[in-house]
Amino acid sequence: MTAWYAGVDLGASNIKAVVGPESGSVVSRARRRTPRGPDGDAVAEAMVAATREALDDAGVAPGEIVRGSVASIGPLDKAAGELGRSANLGPNVDRVPLSAPLSELLDAEVSVLNDANAGVVGERFYADRTPDDMAYLTISSGIGAGVAVDGRVLSGWDGNAAEVGHNTVEIGGLTCGCGADGHWEAYCSGTNIPRHARHVHETEGVPTDLDLDEIDAKDVFEAADDPLAERVIERMQAYNAAGVADLVHAYAPLVVYVGGAVARNNPEQVVDPIRERLPELVMTNVPEVRLTSLGDEATVRGALAAAITAGRNDRSQLRP
Numbered sequence: 001m002t003a004w005y006a007g008v009d010l011g012a013s014n015i016k017a018v019v020g021p022e023s024g025s026v027v028s029r030a031r032r033r034t035p036r037g038p039d040g041d042a043v044a045e046a047m048v049a050a051t052r053e054a055l056d057d058a059g060v061a062p063g064e065i066v067r068g069s070v071a072s073i074g075p076l077d078k079a080a081g082e083l084g085r086s087a088n089l090g091p092n093v094d095r096v097p098l099s100a101p102l103s104e105l106l107d108a109e110v111s112v113l114n115d116a117n118a119g120v121v122g123e124r125f126y127a128d129r130t131p132d133d134m135a136y137l138t139i140s141s142g143i144g145a146g147v148a149v150d151g152r153v154l155s156g157w158d159g160n161a162a163e164v165g166h167n168t169v170e171i172g173g174l175t176c177g178c179g180a181d182g183h184w185e186a187y188c189s190g191t192n193i194p195r196h197a198r199h200v201h202e203t204e205g206v207p208t209d210l211d212l213d214e215i216d217a218k219d220v221f222e223a224a225d226d227p228l229a230e231r232v233i234e235r236m237q238a239y240n241a242a243g244v245a246d247l248v249h250a251y252a253p254l255v256v257y258v259g260g261a262v263a264r265n266n267p268e269q270v271v272d273p274i275r276e277r278l279p280e281l282v283m284t285n286v287p288e289v290r291l292t293s294l295g296d297e298a299t300v301r302g303a304l305a306a307a308i309t310a311g312r313n314d315r316s317q318l319r320p
């Protein structure tokens with residue numbers, strides 16, 4: 001009898017669920033828009049519905065699942081298996097139960113980990129190279145990282161290790177979604193790029209044809225010939241390189257995989273410049289910088305990999 005596993009990605013925009021056997025191949029996948037309210041239970045219900053759909057498509061009964069794993073945006077309360085109040089899910093969602101509702105559906109243990117940690121678990125599981133020291137960086141609605149050091153995926157207090165998107169890149173700079181000033185994410189995440197553009201327009205007086213009240217991150221990247229867009233992209237490249245240099249100095253990875261929609265959709269403007277600038281910023285060994293090998297499924301496949309490896313008694317295991 002095949003041992004089946006389920007992985008779920010709870011993102012700010014989408015919920016994804018996959019089902020697969022111990023090899024990690026994905027036999028079915030389902031997706032929902034992440035509801036923005038009315039409350040956290042609605043988000044949990046959408047997560048359960050996506051998982052049920054993936055099970056149905058795979059022809060797998062819920063009871064055949066050995067273990068599940070949810071990779072979620074933060075902030076997590078790992079002990080409670082819940083997502084706390086997230087700026088990304090709207091004002092009415094103050095907590096989302098993650099492990100309990102899925103555990104009830106699957107009648108199996110369900111572990112919870114942050115989405116960037118899932119990225120590094122996935123890269124370790126699926127990639128052709130799995131060095132003991134590596135990192136996964138996501139540049140998406142937010143910015144975060146998961147790191148493996150000496151063969152162990154670091155979790156940290158409440159799973160919050162390597163929250164590098166909240167590293168300070170400008171003292172007294174733009175206010176981040178978390179409330180603090182000058183964080184990397186405040187300048188370079190998909191959500192904050194439009195605000196960064198308005199800030200540069202106001203403070204540096206760079207002219208533009210962009211409608212600054214209406215733009216999103218995609219507009220900025222697509223208008224690369226516009227003087228303001230050009231300036232914002234140049235600034236982001238400097239911040240991204242500095243952010244990755246900080247990550248390198250903190251964790252000494254051999255490889256940094258970069259994922260997330262902002263990076264995947266604009267690799268020449270986001271990933272290549274990090275690679276090019278790193279040698280002049282890093283005083284230790286300069287790691288290889290690669291685009292993720294898992295596309296837009298890095299998080300959900302990482303969750304599947306976490307479900308599969310959580311029970312393995314080796315040093316690559318993810319501690320639930």
Ligand SMILES: [Zn+2]
Nearest residue numbers: 166176178183
């Ligand atoms: Zn922040």
